[in-house]
Amino acid sequence: MNALPLSEAFMLIEPGPVTLVTTAVGRRKNIMTISWTMVMDFTPKLAFVTGPWNHSYQALVETGECVIAIPSADMSETVVGIGICSGSDTDKFRKFGLTPVKAAVVKAPLIAECIANIECRVIDHVKRHDLFVLEGVRAWTAPDANKRRMFHAVGDGTFVADGRRFSHRALMSGKLPPGV
């Protein structure tokens, strides 16, 4: 994984990809699949929705840390598989043949096979909305990230891979944050 400037990390979440979120309590690592994410600020400040119905919830509350990993479209079956089993009785890294990589700042692991990883600290938990608000503290991209595609959950069990890319950078030049 190559270091990605933190000022560019929001660009991993803004397009709305399916994500994998890792946690670790002691040596016990877990992964959950999360599509309900958002960007809240460029810093990056990020958010996702989860609650006690997910096994990772307790780890998030206890440790206040996680990693948001971005899988590529060719990993979709793994990502769905992760979403339909529970860390309460499954070692998901082992079951799905994923490689945990030590993160720089947080105890939760990066996922080597993903396009990118964002190490995050929980900065707020808005309980009435099951919302975890996160600050990205370090970000990483895979060397081949440019050749791989994010994918998006539609919500009905179907998914859409990223397609054609196009630019309006000239038109938006006055509105882009510094450094992107």
Add this chain to the structure above:
Amino acid sequence: MNALPLSEAFMLIEPGPVTLVTTAVGRRKNIMTISWTMVMDFTPKLAFVTGPWNHSYQALVETGECVIAIPSADMSETVVGIGICSGSDTDKFRKFGLTPVKAAVVKAPLIAECIANIECRVIDHVKRHDLFVLEGVRAWTAPDANKRRMFHAVGDGTFVADGRRFSHRALMSGKLPPGV
């Protein structure tokens, strides 16, 4: 526009498209471009980030209503244009040749040219995060919605249109909400 069951409306936001959000104060209608959105529940409960820096903010606070419209990739130049000018001095419906359509429940207008529209009520304003939490109260799709593609903001002035679609419905059958 055809009525879309509310139970399916979250599927318009979960994939992370660029959206247009309309408001109306009296006869004064406005539109803003918003990429920082999320799904919070299937009901649908939705959220986006905005603040006083957007002219629509005041209308949202005053009226507690808006419409989230989903533009298609062929509308991207219009969507960017809407994002770089202000309703304080511009009638954006007129400037961009968009057609406001009377909504069924809220005063904010639908946008006829979009793929879909969700009429929303503000149910919470989490001020410390500039977060508006919304309840979708009515949803609509264009007759040709299936032939058109959503698109996603990367955040650096580039965009990605939806590409290949694929299904894991069989694998996910135990996890899908009723009716989708």
